[in-house]
Amino acid sequence: AQTVTQSQPEMSVQEAETVTLSCTYDTSESDYYLFWYKQPPSRQMILVIRQEAYKQQNATENRFSVNFQKAAKSFSLKISDSQLGDAAMYFCAYLYNNNDMRFGAGTRLTVKP
Amino acid sequence: GAGVSQSPSNKVTEKGKDVELRCDPISGHTALYWYRQSLGQGLEFLIYFQGNSAPDKSGLPSDRFSAERTGGSVSTLTIQRTQQEDSAVYLCASSYRLGGRQPQHFGDGTRLSIL
Numbered sequence: 001a002q003t004v005t006q007s008q009p010e011m012s013v014q015e016a017e018t019v020t021l022s023c024t025y026d027t028s029e030s031d032y033y034l035f036w037y038k039q040p041p042s043r044q045m046i047l048v049i050r051q052e053a054y055k056q057q058n059a060t061e062n063r064f065s066v067n068f069q070k071a072a073k074s075f076s077l078k079i080s081d082s083q084l085g086d087a088a089m090y091f092c093a094y095l096y097n098n099n100d101m102r103f104g105a106g107t108r109l110t111v112k113p
Numbered sequence: 114g115a116g117v118s119q120s121p122s123n124k125v126t127e128k129g130k131d132v133e134l135r136c137d138p139i140s141g142h143t144a145l146y147w148y149r150q151s152l153g154q155g156l157e158f159l160i161y162f163q164g165n166s167a168p169d170k171s172g173l174p175s176d177r178f179s180a181e182r183t184g185g186s187v188s189t190l191t192i193q194r195t196q197q198e199d200s201a202v203y204l205c206a207s208s209y210r211l212g213g214r215q216p217q218h219f220g221d222g223t224r225l226s227i228l
Binding site: 004006032033037042043044045046047050052091093095099100101102103104105106 | 144146148153154155156157158161169172202204206211213214216217218219220221222224
């Protein structure tokens with residue numbers, strides 16, 4: 001079974017600084033997708049960034065970037081120039097076979113002004 | 114609509130009652146997903162629809178849970194004879210079609226509390 005592990009229940013960062021959230025996953029597949037979702041108190045899950053496993057280049061979306069290490073099954077999220085609005089729960093997710101998305105337990109990010 | 118709409122936003126009911134949760138996906142999205150999020154946990158995948166069809170129901174926690182989708186649009190998740198362990202936030206998502214290249218757009222969820 002595919003599992004997703006987020007080893008950091010909570011993280012904090014100073015505004016304008018950089019923080020990295022960790023994620024590892026377990027799979028025997030070679031073609032899959034990885035995601036980071038943000039969930040603010042409003043409960044809505046917002047897609048932050050997506051990585052296709054067959055692409056070696058790390059995905060980047062503005063201040064958000066990932067470090068995808070396929071052999072190590074690691075998929076960390078780096079948030080640069082952190083802003084107060086980045087404070088939320090962040091979930092790492094794995095998708096295989098088009099429909100069954102597995103989520104990690106989440107990391108609560110606090111941004112200090 | 115602009116996004117995925119779920120109703121009710123909150124539902125409190127007594128143990129043993131049946132509840133029905135509704136999801137209205139983004140217009141034109143053929144794929145629809147249901148997840149459950151228990152307090153302080155990540156999301157647990159329950160079921161997906163491609164059109165009106167749910168090919169795999171193995172993710173549903175028990176036979177008290179059922180889901181349907183009609184007209185390729187609105188979906189309902191029904192929980193019969195609710196138990197306290199059913200208390201959670203139930204999230205619905207939709208995407209243009211199945212597959213990782215199509216981002217899933219989530220609703221705000223229904224917070225279900227079983228007394």
